[in-house]
Amino acid sequence: MSIQPAKSAPQPVVLQGRYVRLEPVAAHHAADLFAISAGAAAAERYRWLPSHPPANIGEVEDWIAAVQDGADRYVAVIDQASGRAVGRQGWLRVFPHNASIEIGGIYWGLPMARSPLATEAFYLFARHAFDDLGYRRLEWKCNNRNEPSKAAATRFGFRFEGLFRQDMIVKGENRDTAWFSIIDSEWTALRGEFERWLAPDNFDAEGRQRTRLAVR
Structure with missing residues (x-):
């Protein structure tokens, strides 16, 4: 049977969720992205990113201008309740001819912690890749010492594939x-579990989950 490539690389579209909205990163997001990148806690969250925390809004604006002209496709994560950008993430290693794509360049600010925002931000990306664009493979990569990122990959249903030793400096x-990866044959079951977990009735009046995400 002939295997078809993906329909296209991700285009600059808006992905609407219940808790977050993903929209192409733009200059007007700079102030919000700088605000979530300030302070000691934010600096620690930059520990595993290739860049350092921005020193001022101008550095965020420069980063936005650079990625807008680059091969990777970044979006801002907008909190639907506040209308503010509370994180960013990107499509990396985009190979439509192989129907393979990576989610990476993730910086989810502290306002997204212990809330459904991060989970939905990932879900919207995965659903768009598999259901809308026809990708067969979604990748997640991280420094092997980055235990929170590895835990997030496992929580989202990725399978560990192996370790590339001395891969980068x-x-x-x-x-x-x-x-890590998720492939299309695994996505149908994962999609149903994400939709169950993200449903409003899975959260109490304080926004705490009633049940955990169960992807295994």
């Missing part, structure tokens, strides 16, 4: 890269 340090 990042900020003057060795990076062994852990590779």
Whole structure:
């Protein structure tokens, strides 16, 4: 049977969810993205990114201008309740001819912590890749020492594929890269579980989950 490529690379579209909205990152997001990148806690969250926390809004504006002209496709994560950008994420390693794509460049600010926002931000990306664009493979990669990222990949249903030893030098340090993936044959069951978990009746009046995401 002939295997078809993906329909296209991701285009600059808006993906609407219940809790978040994903929209192409633009200059007007700079102030919000800078606000969630300030402080000691935010600096620690930059520990595993190739860049350092921005020193001012101008550096965020420069980053936005650079990625708008680059091969990767970044979006801002907008909190539907506040209308503010509370994170960003990107499509990396986009190979429509192989129907393979990566979610990466993720910085989810503290306002997204312990809330459904991060889970829905991931779900909207995965649903768009598999259901709308026809990708067969969604990748997640991280520094092998980044335990929170590896835990997030497992929670979202990715399967560990292996370790690329001495893969990169990042900020003057060795990076062994852990590779994870979800493939299209796994997505149908995962999609149903994400939709169940994200439903309003799974959260109490304080926004706390009633049941955990069960992808295994």
